[in-house]
Amino acid sequence: MSSNFHHPNLPFTSQIFPPSCPHLADFRSRNGSKSFRLLQDCLRVKPPGGRAAIRRDPNEVPRCSSCGDSARPRLYACVTCAAVSCHAPPSHSHAAAHAESMPTGHEIAVDVDRAELFCCACRDQVYDRDFDAAVVLAQTTASTLGGNAVSSSGVSPSQPSLPPENLRKRRRVDYQPWMPDLRERVLVGANSSPLDCVNSNLGSESELPWGLRGLNNLGNTCFMNSVLQALLHTPPLRNFFLSDRHNRYFCQRNVNGSNVSSNVNDGNGSKNSRICLACDLDAMFSAVFSGDRTPYSPAKFLFSWWQHAANLASYEQQDAHEFFISILEGIHEKVDKDRRKPYSQGNGDCCIAHRVFSGILRSDVMCMACGFTSTTYDPCVDISLDLEPNLGGSAKMAAARSNLPCNGEADCMNSSQNQRLSSLVGCLDQFTRPEKLGSDQKFFCQQCQVRQESLKQMSIRKLPLVSCFHIKRFEHSSVRKMSRKVDRYLQFPFSLDMAPYLSSSILRSRFGNRIFPFDGDELDGCNEMSSEFELFAVITHKGKLDAGHYVTYLRLSNQWYKCDDAWITQVNENIVRAAQGYMMFYVQKMLYYKASEKQSAS
Amino acid sequence: MRASINRPPTPEPEDDREHQPTFQESINIKLIESGEKERLKELLRERLIECGWKDEMKALCRAYVRKKGRNNVSVDDLVQVITPKGRASVPDSVKAELLQRIRSFLGSTAI
Numbered sequence: 001m002s003s004n005f006h007h008p009n010l011p012f013t014s015q016i017f018p019p020s021c022p023h024l025a026d027f028r029s030r031n032g033s034k035s036f037r038l039l040q041d042c043l044r045v046k047p048p049g050g051r052a053a054i055r056r057d058p059n060e061v062p063r064c065s066s067c068g069d070s071a072r073p074r075l076y077a078c079v080t081c082a083a084v085s086c087h088a089p090p091s092h093s094h095a096a097a098h099a100e101s102m103p104t105g106h107e108i109a110v111d112v113d114r115a116e117l118f119c120c121a122c123r124d125q126v127y128d129r130d131f132d133a134a135v136v137l138a139q140t141t142a143s144t145l146g147g148n149a150v151s152s153s154g155v156s157p158s159q160p161s162l163p164p165e166n167l168r169k170r171r172r173v174d175y176q177p178w179m180p181d182l183r184e185r186v187l188v189g190a191n192s193s194p195l196d197c198v199n200s201n202l203g204s205e206s207e208l209p210w211g212l213r214g215l216n217n218l219g220n221t222c223f224m225n226s227v228l229q230a231l232l233h234t235p236p237l238r239n240f241f242l243s244d245r246h247n248r249y250f251c252q253r254n255v256n257g258s259n260v261s262s263n264v265n266d267g268n269g270s271k272n273s274r275i276c277l278a279c280d281l282d283a284m285f286s287a288v289f290s291g292d293r294t295p296y297s298p299a300k301f302l303f304s305w306w307q308h309a310a311n312l313a314s315y316e317q318q319d320a321h322e323f324f325i326s327i328l329e330g331i332h333e334k335v336d337k338d339r340r341k342p343y344s345q346g347n348g349d350c351c352i353a354h355r356v357f358s359g360i361l362r363s364d365v366m367c368m369a370c371g372f373t374s375t376t377y378d379p380c381v382d383i384s385l386d387l388e389p390n391l392g393g394s395a396k397m398a399a400a401r402s403n404l405p406c407n408g409e410a411d412c413m414n415s416s417q418n419q420r421l422s423s424l425v426g427c428l429d430q431f432t433r434p435e436k437l438g439s440d441q442k443f444f445c446q447q448c449q450v451r452q453e454s455l456k457q458m459s460i461r462k463l464p465l466v467s468c469f470h471i472k473r474f475e476h477s478s479v480r481k482m483s484r485k486v487d488r489y490l491q492f493p494f495s496l497d498m499a500p501y502l503s504s505s506i507l508r509s510r511f512g513n514r515i516f517p518f519d520g521d522e523l524d525g526c527n528e529m530s531s532e533f534e535l536f537a538v539i540t541h542k543g544k545l546d547a548g549h550y551v552t553y554l555r556l557s558n559q560w561y562k563c564d565d566a567w568i569t570q571v572n573e574n575i576v577r578a579a580q581g582y583m584m585f586y587v588q589k590m591l592y593y594k595a596s597e598k599q600s601a602s
Numbered sequence: 603m604r605a606s607i608n609r610p611p612t613p614e615p616e617d618d619r620e621h622q623p624t625f626q627e628s629i630n631i632k633l634i635e636s637g638e639k640e641r642l643k644e645l646l647r648e649r650l651i652e653c654g655w656k657d658e659m660k661a662l663c664r665a666y667v668r669k670k671g672r673n674n675v676s677v678d679d680l681v682q683v684i685t686p687k688g689r690a691s692v693p694d695s696v697k698a699e700l701l702q703r704i705r706s707f708l709g710s711t712a713i
């Protein structure tokens with residue numbers, strides 16, 4: 001929406017601008033951008049990652065010039081004359097009184113404890129880009145002062161740390177319309193057999209969406225079937241295979257595999273090099289989307305996977321998440337060896353598995369002594385989330401909350417929180433929350449040159465096309481030397497906005513409310529659009545740690561289906577909401593339509 | 603923010619003598635000057651985040667903004683509406699911890 005009003009080349013395209021206040025505009029036109037430069041000398045930042053405040057000298061105790069009060073929560077300094085006034089509506093506002101008593105030009109003031117601008121006439125927060133830039137600069141220089149080894153400093157607006165290379169590349173799999181030309185039409189006609197005749201024989205079953213086919217259990221392989229069902233209906237993955245982008249008959253790997261001499265050179269042994277999980281997946285896509293509805297046995301795939309992951313080859317139950325990771329690795333590995341590309345997982349264009357699933361996590365570790373921040377970026381194909389801590393840890397808090405009187409809609413929200421329902425959003429909040437690293441895991445600070453207590457915070461630098469969330473339901477306690485499964489219910493939304501967990505949002509909240517381009521903001525103007533995700537598959541687990549059953553729920557054309565090995569049934573969405581989610585798959589919204597809209601518009 | 607701009611006159615010394623700081627005020631100044639207030643604020647912030655109070659307030663603010671429409675809400679409105687609810691829902695354990703900290707600070711500085 002904001003893109004309508006702003007030039008696309010401006011670095012701020014992804015932000016919504018609050019409407020500018022006329023008083024601030026007046027002030028700026030009278031004083032120019034230099035007006036705030038005087039304020040810069042008064043910006044004070046408490047070292048360990050602290051907030052910015054306004055003090056004329058570091059030890060000043062600001063007090064209201066009208067009533068002399070220094071304990072008021074909101075004290076404002078007039079940016080024109082530096083008079084400090086309190087603002088305590090509705091009882092009184094000396095800040096507003098100050099603006100009125102003076103000739104025009106004394107409306108804009110700055111919050112002395114938060115370094116945020118306020119218009120006393122409008123009685124509301126106002127934002128100025130230059131001022132915010134100055135504050136962010138002051139905060140970051142405070143945390144990197146005297147540091148010569150600022151190799152990976154977190155956010156330094158003056159010298160932005162180099163973003164990972166792949167961020168510069170396209171993040172979307174673009175929609176490319178294709179129509180066969182005459183020659184292709186002949187080829188297609190001559191070399192394919194239409195599926196319609198198969199479909200027409202199906203009768204009553206034909207109402208199921210295309211591609212929905214049960215998978216036979218081959219002996220404790222529900223972990224595999226559940227993941228395969230999710231993969232088979234992952235939109236970008238499905239489109240890739242169905243459009244023949246990986247053809248098992250022409251796969252390089254298979255050709256090499258049959259060539260004995262190349263095997264010897266490969267040094268991998270003939271058995272191993274013949275495996276191509278992508279080829280097996282391609283075969284499965286063909287079988288599943290053939291129109292045949294009788295349950296399919298993914299035996300060939302299972303065998304290939306056994307060869308790929310020899311340590312997991314058995315008829316025992318396996319972890320679906322482990323299997324998922326292993327498959328993606330398998331698909332990636334194949335491409336890696338073939339094209340001799342360097343292993344760079346976050347680099348989304350190496351293989352289809354990573355193009356679809358890989359994102360980049362950002363982790364900031366800030367030294368609590370000097371505020372030095374070290375930032376690292378890690379590619380990931382899924383996000384493993386801890387279940388929120390149980391009632392036990394926060395019982396007193398829950399008790400304190402239940403004393404709240406209940407009235408109005410907002411309080412109903414409270415009461416639902418009182419029950420402490422865990423939710424995926426809650427898990428994500430917890431995942432991106434700053435965490436104090438204990439004294440037992442002190443971090444080596446490059447600036448202090450010793451191990452220091454530190455604060456760690458995770459955020460998402462780059463969202464994947466398909467976000468897979470894995471809920472850590474299997475706990476391993478090294479102390480008690482035992483494992484157990486957590487059966488707690490977890491709420492998960494059908495639509496999910498990932499914007500609050502993006503690095504840009506996390507950094508913004510760290511610096512207060514600023515109009516300033518943070519990590520990732522400037523790289524992609526459509527951040528807001530693409531942070532919306534939609535649930536399309538949920539893998540659930542029933543039972544205990546060592547004996548249980550995996551079932552997948554799929555959403556196809558807005559209808560939910562339960563895939564329980566060979567059996568596929570249509571289900572109500574409430575059943576899905578009530579299920580015990582173990583892995584959730586979300587796909588970016590507006591993925592294809594955006595491109596097609598653009599086309600029709602131009 | 604410098605003397606070059608019209609700064610209001612510095613209060614006369616006799617004004618100061620008239621204004622005797624209250625007990626509460628002198629404690630406040632002590633807290634600020636020693637830097638303890640900043641540490642207490644940081645502790646409080648942390649506790650309020652940990653117990654979910656901050657998320658709760660955020661949800662309340664969101665609900666209010668949604669109800670009123672995002673262009674019809676000012677910070678003052680929000681502060682006025684949310685403050686009583688916020689005050690009421692600070693967990694007792696957090697209050698107790700802070701009180702204990704302030705008490706021990708006052709004991710150690712002996713005002």
